[in-house]
Amino acid sequence: MPLKWVLHWQPNAGTTVNTQILNEVSQCVESINGVKEGRWKATLTSYKPMVREQSLTAEFPRDFFGISLPEQPNKYYFMIRGQRLVVEADSTIQTIMDKLQSYKSRVALCFEGFQYQLGDFQLRVGKVVPSHSENLRGIVMEVEYLPISSMEKARQIMEEFVDIWQEAISKRSLPGHFMHIEPNFSEYGLLDHYTPQHTAVQYATVVAQMIATQTVQATRN
Amino acid sequence: MECVVQGIIETQHVEALEILLQGLCGVHREDFRIHELCLKSGPNLGLVNSEVRLLFDLYQAEPTWTVKHVGGAMRGAGAEQISVLVRTMVESKASKNVLRLFYALGYKLDHELLRVGFAFHFQRGARITVSVSSVNKMLKLHATDGDEAVPVTPGIQLVEVTAPATPENYSEVVAAVSSFCEYLAPLLHLSKPGVSTGVVPTAAAAAASLMSDGGGTTL
Incomplete structure (x- = not known):
């Protein structure tokens, strides 16, 4: 399958993300001739153990996620980040x-927005909101390069595209920037050939970064 | 959901059963060699004890893992009157590191088995699967090689008839399974899991008849 990078909006210190930024980002994609194609949605659920004795919660993983992706509607991805397991x-x-009754959902985040076609690239811009809420927690962007499946072979063209994108978005003087964190896929046993599991790992990484940023900001405030 | 009945047959009559099944189903048998790991939740995990099975078909060129959860059987007066067990069952294919996931989540290996045998899959009022297998235990952890696995019940094989069902159609599926089981009656008796009926006295004669004329005789 084609490879993709998942980027997220990193607000400047002291600022928070808002729907105005999301609108500007969407307009920016259209201004570089991205053709709007339709909606997309992914979800990430954080699970917590159901324990009989609360003091023993530490025995179980705290970073256990489940991820559903729009391109693989019949699949589901589990991750334990600390153990580099997908x-x-x-x-x-x-x-x-559900039937095992050993873990339950702690919180579910939805990533949803519009998909755009731009030459050989497919872009997805979306808001990050808790399920059953409109409380904006972040913005994500997927950059997918359709002709190539090798992460390494596509690296240069991806970097060039993201540079152009960063330049386009910087003209709007928004209080933040898009950030790409590339997880070390080999730690998860994933190879150079791109799979949906790579996408799952990227989403979990993005969410971990968002939580870390928001925790730092909350501490400062 | 699935409908299920089980029975046992002496290994010496398995060949006759295969001939009978081949004739009834009109399809070829599929061999399997399934490594089955039964995992149970650790002492502090979950509001109730839970159990999940991981199946690994070693016979496939590219073996895949299946996660299987078997739930409680349907109860009540209606369920008691039917000769087939109806229970919830959910399966999911998974990547090869799924065992590591369940260990990380706090599940422990309770026991493991190696099922070796064959199955027929066919449509006859329902999508029925008949599997005939010898159940083996392993002398060493995860040792699935021939020498390391020994039969749990030497000389006896397990026959299982299953069919997927839904809450809407299970009564038709039960009828289809029951009616199919009648064809096997001379060789073995099938009943709900846990209700042991042993081998049938007519098995030797029925097997001899099947083997002598290639299954042409009406039983």
Whole structure:
């Protein structure tokens, strides 16, 4: 499958993300001739163990996520970040997890927005909101390069595209910038050939970064 | 959901059963060699004890893992009157590191088995699967090689008839499974799991008949 980079909006210190920024980002994609194609949605659920004795919660992973991706509607991805573990399963695994009654959802985040076509690139811009809420927590952007599946072979063209994008967005003088953090995929046993598991790892990385940033800002405030 | 019945047959009559099944189903058998790991939740995990099975078919060129959860059986007066067990069952294919995931989540290996046998998959009022297998235990952890696995019940094989069902159609599926089981009656008796009925006295004669004329005789 084509490879992609998942970027997220990093607000400047002392500022927060808002819908005005999201609108400007969407306009910016259209200004560089991105053709709007339709909506997309991904979700990330953080799970917590259901324990009989609260004092023993520490025995179980705190960073256990489940991720559903629009390009693989029949699949579901589990991740334990601390253990560098990503597992692909059928979406029925969610029913199995419900029946086991050992973990339950702590919080679910939705990534949703519009998809744009731009030559050989497919862009997805979306807001990050808790499910059943409109409380904006962040902005994500997927940059997918359709002709290539090798991370290394596409690196140069991806870097060039992101440079052009950063330049376009910087003209709008918004209080922040897009950031790309590339996880060390080999730690997860993932190879150079791109798979949906790479996407799952990127989403979990983005969410961890957002939580870290918001925690730092909350501490400062 | 699935409908299920089980029975046992002496290994010496398995070949006759295969001939009978081949004739009834009109499809070829598919061999399997499934490594089954039964995991249970650790002492402090979950509001109730839970159990999940990971199946690994070693016979496939590219083996895949399946996560399987078998839930409680349907109960009540209606369920008691039917000869087939109806229970919830959910399966999901998964990548090879799924065992590591369940260990990390706090599940522990309770026991493991190696099921070796064959199955017929066919449509007959429902999507029915008949599997015939010998169940083996492993002498060493995860040792699935021939020498390291020994039969749990030497000389006896397990026959299982299953069919997927939904809350809307299970009564038709139960009828389809029950009616199919009648064809096997001379060789083995099938009943709800846990209700042991042993081997049937007519098995030797029925097997001899099947083997002598290639299954042409009406039983």
